[in-house]
Amino acid sequence: MVLPRSFSRKKDVSKxxxxxxxxxxxxxxxxxxWKGGWPNRIGYGSEGRSFLLNRVVDYERWKSKKLHQSTYYKELAESVFGTLPDLDPALSVPTEKKDMARDFLRKHHMEDLFLVGINPGAYYGAAKMWPPEFYKDIVRRILEEMPEAGIVLFSGEKDRWVTREIASExxxxxxASTDGAVPLSESIALLSLCRYVVTNDSGMMHLGGALGLPGAxxxxxxxxxxxxxxxxxxxxxxxxxxxxxCFLRYCPIDHRCMRSLTPDLIWPTIREDLEKLKRIT
Structure with missing residues (x-):
């Protein structure tokens, strides 16, 4: 079994x-x-932790290959279960959840608009977040150049301050903003109704990919x-x-990796993508 991060609180799971x-x-x-007493521990032998595992998979063999994290995970599972099917991230949304998402849009009088999702938060930490003023700039450009467009701002409870800042003015x-009040399952349904999404490196980014949604x-x-x-x-x-x-949660200097990605730099590509989507509507 693959345990969630909260496995230490799963008292009902037999070890x-x-x-x-x-x-x-x-x-x-x-x-x-190891400390939790799980008897059969299998993992890569990274960071000098091999002595804590019952079965160690050679990490050095893969370390220099620069593979996607999902490939590392698949290889780890295959070391136990043998060859597994190719990874398919496709995600479908139940009809009832889509109906709830449409109700959300009707409430905001946006059900007939060309929807662009904006996901400015990141659970991992502020270092992964594009500056809110940059997001606001991109949203303004979309609204000015696409009269038929509507913006859906996605956020959790902890980062709704960002969407509120972007929505101002x-x-x-x-x-419309989920404002941290829409459950994840309904947020996924709402995302599936968008035509495009602009997002930080986040869970919502991966959900957009699994939904087959184009975006940045x-x-x-x-x-x-x-x-x-x-x-x-x-x-x-x-x-x-x-x-x-650097993989840091908070930038100790000037956040140059994100601030160098100015709206002027990425807007031409986003505009081109949106124009193509408009033509196939």
Whole structure:
């Protein structure tokens, strides 16, 4: 079994015959499994943690290949279960959830607009967030050049301050925000009704990829080769500064990896994508 991050609170899971795949590469993740008494611990031998695992998969063999994280995880699972099917991130949305999303749009009088999703938050930390004023700039350009467009701002409870900042001074009849109050399942349904999404490196970015949604993903402190969206329809923006990727939650200097991705730099590509989507509507 592959345990969630909150596995230490899962008191109802029997450990007797549990087989655990330690997906994260950190020492801490293997130590937590060992300390928790999980008997069959399998993982990559990274960060000097091999002695904490029952079965160690050679990490050095893959380390230099610069593969997507999902490939590392698949290889780890195949070391136990043998060859597995190719990865398919396709995600479908139940009809009832889409109906709830349409109700949300009707409430905001946006059901007939060309919807562009904006996801400015990032659970990982502020370093992954494109500046709110940059998002506001892009939203203004979309609304000015596309009279038929509407903007859906996505946020969780902890980062709704960002969407509120972006929404300020924007026309309320063309901008709607989940404001951290819409459950994840309904947010996914709402995202599926969008025609395009602009997002940080985040869970919502991966959901957009799994939905087959075209969009733009903005990377700074993380590595798009390792954790980029799947699905093949997302444009990746990553400015090559020397300190990136650093994988820090908070930038200790000037956040140059994200601030170098100015609206002027990415807007031509976004505009081109939106124009193409308009033509096939």
């Amino acid at each position: 007797d015959n549990a087989l655990t795949l330690c997906l994260p590469l950190s020492f801490r993740s293997a130590f937590t499994l 924007l026309p309320p009849d063309r901008v 993903a903005l990377f700074g402190p993380t590595d798009p080769v390792a954790t980029g969206p799947m699905g093949g329809r997302t444009r990746i923006f990553h400015f090559p500064v020397r300190c990136s990727p």
